[in-house]
Amino acid sequence: xxxxxxxxxxxxxxxxxxxxxxxxxxxxxxxxxxxxxxxxxxxxxxxxxxxxxxxxxxxxxxxxxxxxxxxxxxxxxxxxxxxxxxxxxxxxxxxxxxx
Amino acid sequence: xxxxxxxxxxxxxxxxxxxxxxxxxxxxxxxxxxxxxxxxxxxxxxxxxxxxxxxxxxxxxxxxxxxxxxxxxxxxxxxxxxxxxxxxxxxxxxxxxxxxxxxxxxxxxxxxxxxxxxxxxxxxxxxxxxxxxxxxxxxxxxxxxxxxxxxxxxxxxxxxxxxxxxxxxxxxxxxxxxxxxxxxxxxxxxxxxxxxxxxxxxxxxxxxxxxxxxxxxxxxxxxxxxxxxxxxxxxxxxxxxxxxxxxxxxxxxxxxxxxxxxxxxxxxxxxxxxxxxxxxxxxxxxxxxxxxxxxxxxxxxxxxxxxxxxxxxxxxxxxxxxxxxxxxxxxxxxxxxxxxxxxxxxxxxxxxxxxxxxxxxxxxxxxxxxxxxxxxxxxxxxx
Numbered sequence: 479x480x481x482x483x484x485x486x487x488x489x490x491x492x493x494x495x496x497x498x499x500x501x502x503x504x505x506x507x508x509x510x511x512x513x514x515x516x517x518x519x520x521x522x523x524x525x526x527x528x529x530x531x532x533x534x535x536x537x538x539x540x541x542x543x544x545x546x547x548x549x550x551x552x553x554x555x556x557x558x559x560x561x562x563x564x565x566x567x568x569x570x571x572x573x574x575x576x577x
Numbered sequence: 578x579x580x581x582x583x584x585x586x587x588x589x590x591x592x593x594x595x596x597x598x599x600x601x602x603x604x605x606x607x608x609x610x611x612x613x614x615x616x617x618x619x620x621x622x623x624x625x626x627x628x629x630x631x632x633x634x635x636x637x638x639x640x641x642x643x644x645x646x647x648x649x650x651x652x653x654x655x656x657x658x659x660x661x662x663x664x665x666x667x668x669x670x671x672x673x674x675x676x677x678x679x680x681x682x683x684x685x686x687x688x689x690x691x692x693x694x695x696x697x698x699x700x701x702x703x704x705x706x707x708x709x710x711x712x713x714x715x716x717x718x719x720x721x722x723x724x725x726x727x728x729x730x731x732x733x734x735x736x737x738x739x740x741x742x743x744x745x746x747x748x749x750x751x752x753x754x755x756x757x758x759x760x761x762x763x764x765x766x767x768x769x770x771x772x773x774x775x776x777x778x779x780x781x782x783x784x785x786x787x788x789x790x791x792x793x794x795x796x797x798x799x800x801x802x803x804x805x806x807x808x809x810x811x812x813x814x815x816x817x818x819x820x821x822x823x824x825x826x827x828x829x830x831x832x833x834x835x836x837x838x839x840x841x842x843x844x845x846x847x848x849x850x851x852x853x854x855x856x857x858x859x860x861x862x863x864x865x866x867x868x869x870x871x872x873x874x875x876x877x878x879x880x881x882x883x884x885x886x887x888x889x890x891x892x893x894x895x896x897x898x899x900x901x902x903x904x905x906x907x908x909x910x911x912x913x914x915x916x917x918x919x920x921x922x923x924x925x926x927x928x929x930x931x932x933x934x935x936x937x938x939x940x941x942x943x944x945x946x947x948x949x950x951x952x953x954x955x956x957x958x959x960x
Contacts, residue, residue, distance in 0.1 A: 488625055488650055492666070522666040526650040530670045531692075538649040572649035 479503055481512055482567035489527070489570070493520040498567060507562035509541060510553040527570060528553075542569040594916055595960050596924055597641065597661075598932065599628035602950035604643055606661045611959075613922050613936040616945045622664065623655065630697045630911055630954045633660075634705035638960040642708055642724060644695040652694050654710075654724050660960065667724040671695070671712055674731040680714065680742045680749060690714045690734065697911060699754035709780070711751035715742060715768045719780060730780040733766060738785060738802045745769030745805045745824070746870075752910055755811045755819075757833075765819070765834065770805035773821070775834050786834030790823060807850045808910045814859045820889075822852040822910075827864055829889050840889025845876045851913035855938065856921050860888040863895075863915070863923060863939060865908045873928075874905035882923070884939050898942035899933065906931070911954035918959065926952025 481503045490497050501515045510533075517524045528535050533553075535541070541548040543561045548568075560566040592611030598604060603621030622628075623645045631643040639660045645653040652671065655664040671692045679687040693713040701707035706723040709730075716734045718727045733739075733751075742749060750769055757763035762779045765786075772787040790804045805824035812818040821828040821837065826847050828837040841847035846866040855861035862885050868876050875881060880899045883892040906927035913925035920938040927933075930949035935942045 486649075488647070491624075492650075492653065522653070525652065525669050529651075531672055536649070536651060 479505065479507060479562060480564045481507065481515075481561065482564055483512065483516060484567045484569045484571075486571045488572065489523060492526070493522050495520065500564075507557050508554050509548070509551065509557060509568075512557065512568060513553075538573040540571055540573050542571065543567065592918065593960050594918070594922065595633070595638065595660075595958050596914075596932070597631040597633060597643075597954075597956040597958070598926060598949065598952060599631045599643070599911070599954035600926075600930070600950035600952050601627055604628040604631045604645075605946075605949060607932070607946065608960075611918065613918075613934060616934075618946055619661070621950075622661070623653075626653070628953065629694060630956075632698050632700060632954075632956045633958050633960075634700040634708075635702055635958070637705035638958050640700070640705040640723070642698040642700060644698060644710075646694040652692070654695070656724050668720070668726050671710070671716075671718055671727055672729070673716060673734070674729045678734065679740055680744075681740070683744060685743075687740075690716065692716075693748065696750045696752045697754055699756060702756055702758060702760060709754050709756075709764070711754050711766065713748045713750035714744075715749045715751040715771065717751055717754065717766055717780060730776075732776070732781050733774055733783040736774070736783055736785070738771070741802060742768065742771040743803070753806075753809055755809055757811065757816050758813050759816050763833070765809060765811070767806040767809050767821075769807065770824070771802045772804040772806055773809060773834055786830075787837070788835065789830075789837035790828065791826070791839075792824065808852050810852050810854045810862070812854055812859050813856060818859065820852045820854060820862050822849050822864055824848065824870060827852065827889065840885070842885075842890030842892060844883055844892050845881075849908075850910040851908050851925065853913045853915045853923065856915055856917040857919065858886070861886045861938075862889065863913070864892070865913065865925065867907060873907040878902060878904050880904040880906065880927075882925075882935075882939055882942075895935075895939045895942070897940065898935075898944075909953055912952050914955050914957045916957045916959060922957065924955050924957050926955045928952065 596607040603624040605620030609616045626645045629644045634640040641657040643655040657664045682688045697711040699709045710718040753767035755765040764776045774783045775786045776783045808822045817833045819830045827841045829840045830837045849867045853863045879901045882895040906929045916922040923935045928951045932946040934945045
């Protein structure tokens with residue numbers, strides 16, 4: 479399944495990719511499985527979205543889809559069906575904090 | 578202390594001098610011909626990211642290591658093999674060895690050691706693939722494959738005092754790493770706010786070397802740790818001599834850190850962050866006094882570098898070309914460096930984004946760049 483992921487500017491520039499990338503992710507489509515593939519495609523992103531040791535979401539990184547904050551959803555829980563079908567993007571962004 | 582003058586080559590016009598500049602919003606590379614009168618600037622590299630430190634290998638200037646980080650997306654390590662034309666990300670996994678252990682937080686409670694960022698890279702003096710990294714929370718890491726993988730040198734954090742270390746205002750950071758140029762296996766590390774540590778076996782074992790430091794707020798005047806050391810520098814010609822800018826006090830050791838004594842003398846303030854040494858004249862050192870730990874700007878708004886030629890105690894202000902009115906900037910601990918030409922060049926960057934340079938050992942200065950983001954680090958190298 480092709481999953482659409484929108485990256486924040488810092489990370490798209492770091493990985494030298496467009497703002498939106500498409501990932502071939504096998505079922506089940508969860509936050510973990512998407513991030514696993516994202517990091518496999520673009521190893522430079524390891525440690526930038528989730529901690530490299532604990533694999534927990536970094537505190538100032540947020541996940542959104544379908545105008546819903548998925549940041550505190552368990553990483554192993556299924557993503558919304560429209561995201562899993564590639565019709566809507568999963569949005570990764572930096573929290574509005576600091577300067 | 579008599580002066581020791583080491584012979585050295587004169588400036589040649591074919592020499593190129595390179596500044597590596599780390600800032601709050603990226604890195605810059607400045608170059609000049611050997612007379613250091615005109616400069617060109619390239620950057621920003623890694624725009625929008627904090628670059629705490631960027632430094633070249635002393636034996637292979639084409640090899641550069643840069644610490645790229647921010648609060649949102651963590652730590653990235655960048656490496657260049659062509660003098661900064663191209664960079665690529667290398668390993669950014671800094672794992673603390675078990676048992677991870679804890680240190681004291683500001684309020685005295687226990688906190689587990691947790692990696693936050695790399696403050697400083699120190700490339701080895703012989704092998705460009707060997708590089709040390711100073712981390713927050715305080716730890717030292719080592720890579721022997723050009724930063725493709727990192728391993729902690731756990732003897733530092735595992736020292737019996739480690740559990741009593743507390744952060745300074747900037748965090749619990751290992752911000753300075755100094756390698757003894759005699760290549761005798763001796764390495765110094767400085768931690769805010771724990772103090773100076775020394776290893777005599779390439780980083781396997783460490784012990785605090787802080788005798789003689791006096792710090793307000795520490796009940797025990799002979800405390801082994803707890804000192805907020807801001808910067809240390811080693812005399813390349815007499816490597817048993819080190820200078821220190823502490824939170825307050827400028828200090829000196831003539832026995833490789835075994836004991837320290839104060840040399841603040843007639844400085845207008847002995848608070849500051851930087852200290853740098855003349856590359857050829859033992860006894861000549863430079864500091865930039867800052868008003869206090871709550872007024873992080875120069876006394877009277879006058880930006881002055883102070884130079885001693887007597888190993889301390891007597892300091893002369895160097896003001897020619899530096900702003901002497903309404904200057905309220907700071908110069909952070911890694912933001913001053915000295916080249917090895919004759920006469921030597923001195924460079925520093927400010928929190929307001931100016932780079933000042935002297936090509937005559939500090940007698941006169943010029944602003945070579947302004948409008949940069951806040952400067953975190955300045956490293957100079959002849960290439």
